[in-house]
Amino acid sequence: MTGRQEPYYVDYDTDFGLSGLTEAFALSPAPENADAALGLVTAKLDAYDRERPVGSVDHLGADERSILGYDTSHDEWGYADDLREDVRGLVESPLTDEAIRTVWRAAAGGVWDPAAHGMSARDWLRRIDETCAARPPRKVPGRRPAPSPLWDARPPAADEVRDDVVAEIRFCRERSAGSLPSPDTLSALEEVAVVHPELGFRLFLRALKAYSVRIDKEWYDRFQALADRFEHHSALVDSGLDIAWPPIDPARRDATWDFGLSHLAGQAHHDWYGSREEIRRAVEGDGIGQTPGSAAAVLLEDTLRLLRSALPDAAVTALWAGASDGPGSTDGRDWLRLIADVCRERLGEAAPGYTPVVTPARTELADTVLREVRETAPVVVDKAISPHWHPVPAADVMDALEHVVTRIDPDLGFRLFLRVLSALSVRLTQEQYDRYEAIGERFGYGEYHVSYVDYLIEAD
Structure with missing residues (x-):
């Protein structure tokens, strides 16, 4: 895995963490002020907890939860914990504040710009972190090992997948047809992908969706291959992506399983x-x-x-x-x-x-x-x-x-x-x-x- 000690995200069947939060902003009216913006953060956390209530399986042991299909590693944590992991990864990174702001605005569809409300991008992320930290602990503190920052020690596998994510962002820059994120936005996304390939990949997808970039089947297949390497659910790629599907052909054998x-x-x-x-x-x-x-x-x-x-x-x-x-x-x-x-x-x-x-x-x-x-x-x-x-x-x-x-x-x-x-x-x-x-x-x-x-x- 890249940037995580465990595949904490396998239990999500849609977008999650910071990229999932930017989706919530992109689909909402623009907040009038910082308090309203933080209200969207709280609403996102509440929505996840309603789907998976705190303590809903507390009475079960790890083996029982596993048998019933619960991811025992993720179940110790909630959306707020995973969002904080993404936020801290950017706040503590060597990225410039302007790069973080550019990526946030692109992924959120331009709905919320912290600079327009007197905050730097890192100030805004810290406010998100404080909102998450104020919520009751979901499970046992300290269960998840602390991640190793990619800019300090990057294993060979992370080098390979980082290069592949960066290659997809550069491929987008080379395209000339249709609506595309600006060169500055793509450069900022590339900077994020270099230090945090997994988060960079999710934020890149969110930007493509926010800009309604048309994706052909070959490009889509490469996205799904990357998602598989990150152990993401396929719906994380599909949901909201404008895909140019080829015509239906019952003679084509592209199913992985029976059909x-x-x-x-x-x-x-x-x-x-x-x-x-x-x-x-x-x-x-x-x-x-x-x-x-x-x-x-x-x-x-x-x-x-x-x-x-x-x-x-x-x-x-x-x-x-x-x-x-x-x-x-x-x-x-x-x-x-x-x-x-x-x-x-x-x-x-x-x-x-x-x-x-x-x-x-x-x-x-x-x-x-x-x-x-x-x-x-x-x-x-x-x-x-x-x-x-x-x-x-x-x-x-x-x-x-x-x-x-x-x-x-x-x-x-x-x-x-x-x-x-x-x-x-x-x-x-x-x-x-x-x-x-x-x-x-x-x-x-x-x-x-x-x-x-x-x-x-x-x-x-």
Whole structure:
């Protein structure tokens, strides 16, 4: 990590610290005086504490909080503590006061200029720090190790990420199209990034959002890569950023995990009823870096392939049961029509100009996928999906899979096959798994698509 002894910010799913505060200023009417400006600081702190009340998990031990999904390192602290870390990082830095003021004004959208109210930038930051310090301690004082200032001792990893953040700021300076921060603003942001890359990155993003700078997909991807290195939530980049998304293309394989109908099957569980609302939540789940509506477009394509095929309704029901481990009930093509209807509804909102298409199936891997299906079929011949609930013979599922692979789409068939392996707990050899990964690579699947079945590999 850079500039922090621990990744304290992994628990935030939006912007935080000083950059999160500048967002609050950018979205508010200009304060009339310093007291009103500090009132915005207090409102930001109060809003966070309402979402995550002090003491809400005080009665739990660290292990219990971890099991329940609470970040035990961050949970000792509140927004005020993290804001103070950012503030002190700038106040105690070798940056000029004018550089700090310039960056603050840019990130806050010009809403509040401390100099116009008789304060230097450091005076303003100290007032923020005092406001934070006046709040009751959130947890146990002294739990977090003190950070090492980057300008005193910078580890090699910090050098590398610092250079990458600075490179993005300089790239912005070289652009000539659209609204951009001034050269002086970009120079000040670069100075912040040199001494504090992580905070500099967040403030740079805030300035881009405040100036409504149009970001193309390639630049956006680089931002997300940097966010990942800082362990930021992807929404920190996305929220408020003006992204020039490419057109939806269901043939593009840019999802990191599963997608389409097989992904929807993976969302199902035994108290999942396949309602319109449940399907809607699934189709709204576009992956990081995907054009809004992509999840719905890919799912719609899978669904239309099956709807337009000669696959019998009973086989559709068996196929869904096998891939989803049998939650809810389906009724052949009526089930597919409901999915398609929800997908079109989502696309009408996210991408109203998009015309649904079904791209030609990639048949070059049909024989390869078929061999894997047929190799597994004898192993599961006596098994059933959900044997203690509404049992569906595994043989029926495998027959439906073979139909999909040979007559509809080997890609869809292989993705559903992986789901069936998981539902039936089919033990795999390392050799089998390696073959599956190779098939996934040839289909262009994401890094973690096939790996969700690696738990089925038999130990040596």
